[in-house]
Amino acid sequence: MPTLFWPYNSVEVNAQVGDALQEGLFTLVSGPKSFLAPARSVTVLRFDAACMRPSDSRAMTAAEFLSTRKSTALEHMWDEPNTFMLLDNHRVLHARGDASAEPDRLLYRIGFDVPKAAKR
Numbered sequence: 001m002p003t004l005f006w007p008y009n010s011v012e013v014n015a016q017v018g019d020a021l022q023e024g025l026f027t028l029v030s031g032p033k034s035f036l037a038p039a040r041s042v043t044v045l046r047f048d049a050a051c052m053r054p055s056d057s058r059a060m061t062a063a064e065f066l067s068t069r070k071s072t073a074l075e076h077m078w079d080e081p082n083t084f085m086l087l088d089n090h091r092v093l094h095a096r097g098d099a100s101a102e103p104d105r106l107l108y109r110i111g112f113d114v115p116k117a118a119k120r
Contacts (some may be wrong), residue, residue, distance in 0.1 A: 003085060004073040018066045021045075024058030039066060 013021070021040040028035050029051045036055060039047050039062045046052070047066040054060040076085060 002075040002077050004070065004075055005087060006069045010086050013065070020058040020061035020065070024060070024062045025055045026052040026063075027055050028052050037061075041070065072105045 002006070014098070022038050024038055025036045026039060028037055037046070039045065039052070039059070049063070049067065054063045
């Protein structure tokens with residue numbers, strides 16, 4: 001089962017899509033809480049069709065564009081044991097492939113924060 005990822009490159013999007021990513025509002029449903037947010041802000045790029053619902057026409061444009069990115073995503077296969085992937089969760093869209101064939105799969109996720117001064 002691969003991990004799919006798509007590094008965002010603003011050069012490859014036209015002005016209409018770029019505006020839609022930044023200005024279109026999605027309703028993000030997170031458990032009992034919901035909030036409004038664009039797909040892209042200054043430091044964050046997010047899209048998950050399962051929990052992000054377009055709330056306006058710009059968000060619909062953004063959702064249509066991001067939904068097509070799956071076909072251009074890079075694929076990382078987990079062929080080797082004891083491997084890891086390090087990526088910026090805010091700048092790289094990522095998803096996992098279908099895991100139903102691996103019911104005993106075990107995944108450890110570790111998060112860490114880099115101080116703002118170190119982000120350049």
